Amino acid sequence: MKKIFSILVALLMNCGVFSQKTIDKPDYGLSNLPGKLTKIELTDSATIIHFYIKYQPGQWIQVPKDTYIQDINGGVKYLATQTEGIPFGERYTMPETGEANYKVFFPKLKNGIDKIDFGEGNNNPNNWSVYDIVLNEKDVESLLPKVLQGNWFQTDGSNQWDYGFYANQAVVDKAVWNYKTVSQKKNNYSIVLERNGNLKTVYVQIDKKGAVKIGDNKEKLAVYSKEKTENPNYKLANDEIFSSNIFKSDSATFSGFIKGYTARAGRKTGKVYVSNALTGSQDTYIVEIANDGSFKVQFPINHPMSVFVQIPGANSTVFVEPGKETFQLIDVDAVLFMGDCAGINTDLKALEKAESYKDYQKLRKTILEMSPEAFKQACLEIKEKQLQELDVISQKQFVSQKALQIKKLDIEFLAFAQILTYQTYRQIAQSDKAANKVATSDEDYKIEASYYDFITKSMLNNEAVVIANNFSYFASNLANVEALNEHPVLPSFRTMSDMAKTLQDNGIVLTNEELEMIGAFGKLEKGNLRLLDFNTTNKTKIADFNNNHKEAYEALQKNKLQNDISVGDFAAYLKTQGVSLTAEEKELVSNYKLIQLSKEELVVKKAFEQKYAKKPEEFGKKYMKDIQNIISGLYSNKSYNKMKEVYGLKETFLIDAMLLQQKARMLENNFTPYTESELQTIQKNIKHPFLSNYIVFENDKLKARLEANKSKTGFAVNTVQKATGDELFNSMIAKFKGKVIYVDFWATWCGPCKSGIKEIAPLKEEMKSKDVVFLYITGQSSPEKTWSNSIPDIKGEHYRVSEDEWKYLTKKFNVTGIPHYVLVNKKGEVVNPELGHHSNEGLKKILEKQM
Template sequence: MKTLVIKQTLLTCLLFLSCTGLQAQERIVEQPAFDAWSSTTLEIDKIALSDTATVFYIDAYFRPKYWIQVVKETTLRADGKTYPIKAGDGITLSEKFWMPESGEASFRLIFPPLPKGTKTVDFIEGNEEGAFKIWNIHLDGSPANSSLAGKKNPAETPVLETPILNSGIATLKGKIADYKPVFGLDGTSWSYNTLTGGVDESHFKIQPDGTFTQEIPLLHASWIHLATGFINCRVYLKPGEMTSVEINFPEICRQQSKKQKDKPSLGEKYFFTGAFAALNNEVNNRPAAPTSLSPQSQEEYIKMMSDVASMNLDEFKDYWLKRYQEAKAKLDGQTGLSEAYRTLLLQDLKLSFVQQAMSPSMIEYAYRSVNKIPRDSVLVDYVKPIPTFDYYDFIPQYISNSPLELYSNSYAYLLDALRYTNFRGEKQATEEEKVPDNTADIAKVMGTDKGILFDMLAGRRLAASIKEFKPLDEKELQLAEQTVPEIRSALLDMNDKLKQTIEENKKKSGYTVNRVNIADIPAEELFNAITTPYRGKVVFVDFWATWCGPCKAAMRASEPVKKDFVGKDIVFLYLAGENSPKGTWEQMIPDIKGEHYRMTDAQWTYICNKFGVQGVPSYMIISKDGTPTHFQVGFMGPDKMKEMLMKELDK
């Protein structure tokens, strides 16, 4: 017995010494720096390096009650070699991991040991769109690398030029510092078109060396929203001139990381030169604290609806005036802003106030929302507030009718708000799909019919037809001749391009409209009538709208997938409603290969209610026997789309 006790004691000591020896060989790298990443969801709290394993201690941050996934194909890559993941601890690989109520979770990912002396490693969670990737993780405790570290922008005071109408191409040249082709970034920009009232979207490629070029047609000096990866910035541009920018991508990634943001800076994020350089550097490197009239949370929105629901017109106007004054006070309290930047911010607040106060229809909307009364139900004992001229006396106090207002993206929306407002408070006769010309009423409110505001309104009324893919008729062409030269030239150019597009669309093929005549089919029978001809084939249904940016982006992303299925038993079915203008819809679908239907409001509402379509884009997959097998809101990504269709085809 005594011998057994001695043996057990010796064994325990050996195990202890063994474990102690292993621990002595383990090296911990706390919150290692990295140079770039594809997502803010996974953060590395620490890495344990030993002779037996490489262990990543992960903290995950994501929306509560939504899932994330780490696939079993995850690898580490270092010095040209790949190290596949061995196991997960606290997470099951390739299975959905549901985030808790806190939106935070922790787990470990275990990989093979890395060779001693390895200085950096890449974390690659597969190659599908949306995969988690972290590049150049520093294992030696060194900070992230940035070739722009230490560089400084010149100390220049921005000067705000008064914009003039002058159509031309604004050129933006950029370079993403320390870019690698494996980042796989593509870029998109959005510019607010004051003439059409739309948002012009443009896409560009990032070259292997990180450079890119964009040429943006503009009617006047304005700004675009530039986005690629985690790069999101506002860039002021001028027609006929060039703006250049160097982008400190490692610093942008560092600032977004919960683990790295408090570590030493790698320098400023953006380095602009050329047109508007000083303003762009200030706006993007030293942005003002947000000031907004709109609710900033769901709780604020609910309270706003509750407050507005019982207001009369004067109370409604005073409500938004108070919110404007509060936002302005916050702006006034901010120091260090240039006068140019402060002027732009104040101008945005003024235009935002005008738009909100010009929307008293919100009172009825709030009343219905709070009392849970459907929009199409008749209101009993409710007197709808109808404003007249006197209500709008605030407009000339906050709209300056100055070209400086062209800098604001809100200006495009303001023009529409003015065009659609019935200042008289009386019912007006309108032609089908035509907005009555209320220029005289706007002039009465403003006290003048001259200035940039009226030049832009005249152009907007004519551009509205072109935007809906309707070339200008003879009467409209005569009106175009009466606009200022710059707007006239822009309108005629748009009109010529539209007519050319219409002629080109006539030659296109690969799309079918109304294979089934749905005009007289009852709503409850419609979907079956549309899909029955495709029995024996898999049907991919896309609920979309012509005005929906994400819908169009998803269509572009899905084009390569559709090409992969050419000749296969798959049908791509696109359903839109009457809120997609007919002319626009007719001219867009020639570029969208597939089967197309534009339903009435009643048909669209019935089908959306039947399948739970609460927004666009939404998608459905129908099996060969006509059974819906999948539905989701929002695009699933091209890789997932292909995987799901292949799975359905193989059944």
């Protein structure tokens, strides 16, 4: 009877009656979920995946309609059918807790599927995906016994991670290894690892009490555990904070291993973003990922610092030091470190929860109800609360002095930076209220210099502050504090004579020919000043005149292909159209005629133009950089002197750092090296030895780039053919017909533009044999010399258009800010006038779709 019953049960199971299966805490590989899979249910009618998501409160998440699961070997995609816990196919706003639990239902899977991938429809790399989700546990073919698999930590309280033994790979000594052989004698194991032809043997011993000892020397094995050991009394050798002698230029190495990496994810690269506190710039370095999930990249830095890493499975900060290597394990269940900076990174991860930006976000919601002093006090209280949390964590477990120093500085500078934002965020809140037509009776506060008394002399003179993530944020805000800045009296630039005098007053020698031209131009300046004064005095009347006849004004702009139309030209055009003017408009036109050049002035003007032609324009371009430097110097000297006066300082590290940032930024924006005399002046003003020499380093680096650019190819300079109206853009792209065109409106001074250009460079190289053109358009705001120096680094087709051409093009494509991208198909038709920013993977798909 029992036998018959067993057979019946087996038959029922085969028929699916007993096919219910629940997998708690399922295993899976590479994932970019901001959370985890908590459970999978396999029923006779559905596959149900349970999600736990931790995300920014107030932000939205969504389960798209084309969410799917699929056998890792390919085949049919099983589309989601419904959700529980959040809406299906609609945006769900995360609650204050920042946590959400929900289920996604899919059809029942066919028999024989052991692993699946989860994804969201359109292959956008920003969409959530999970790979190698295990449905049927099978004994994975591995040379290594299960008892040895896992991450092994020292048990002395340091929790140093030395060994990662997984089913098919091992991580030892900052490298990924394969198993060659594993031999066992009772509870003693010899593991031979192989990597690029090199062999390494690791010995493991398990004693009678279950203690595990590991090492590469049989006679000197150390005790390890898969569990971390909390020992707040652990003592680290040379446990000291970073000293003031912190600067050193060298390369940092960031390497690691993505556990569970698969090429199916379609991501073979990552990025490391390095913010340079000395220049205020950010450099991006590409991380190439090997097929086994390992990676390694080197980049130059000047001091210990945190960098931001964006790599499959991780978006986080990592602490690095010059001349040292940091190795990171990226895993669903653990973030672990090896190498020179392992201890600091491990400790910083433990301290992360002490620092929170959310408290400040919450505080800003009531900023209209707070006086400056109340806001400052609230920020300082948040800072003290977070510092106390830091102490609590460090009392429960060992934390190195360096990690404590870094996190303490981060917490302090975050608070100080927030205090400096009071006026900015108050104005934003007032604007939001006005936009929503909410009545406001907010009291206006004047911020006195005493508001900034939290800034101390020691803070301004401590060069170790550069290790803090939030230092640059604080310094940037400090540079814009109105109470600590004074506006200088700027020289007049109403005439060429004014410009020449300013240049000479600042030690710039003009040529005899230039002085002669300036003298001749002086005879024309009275007439030019009359026009300038007329436009200034009648600014409102001119604007009303143009707006009263808006359609006609825009038609004339389009016809003349220029944005600025004079009162006289516009009045003459209206007359041809039979338009009558009001009495006020007639008076305006009459006054305009009165300021026109006399016959004698016209004769002088004609003679001047015949002799000097475009030389005045060339004079302006030649000395534009000098004028910018003079104005910048006036502002910075006045501001920094005011800051020194407020704090009673003669020399400060922070002011030197801010001055260096300003000069380095000008160097990058102008893309023109400083002369020797300019360098000497800058170095004289920057007292800190390392910072003073660093501007020379940056200048030499730019010289080397410009020299290398002379032999570069792959870029082409184009000239706009004479065209008006809609013909302008068509004439610019006519030669590229038959190819997809990616148009980038940019400028040499635009940081986001240059970052985007640098980011897209690998994609251009990848698609260089395809029918696609990368077209770059800039205007007169990009100085010609800066532009010509820059474009050899930018492969593609280039235009530098006139001011009127730029205004027409930006109006045509509704360019309200740059960078701005436009997509044109192979027929020369604009298919997307506002393409927006996309990752390289996403943009590649967009371009290929048009081919």
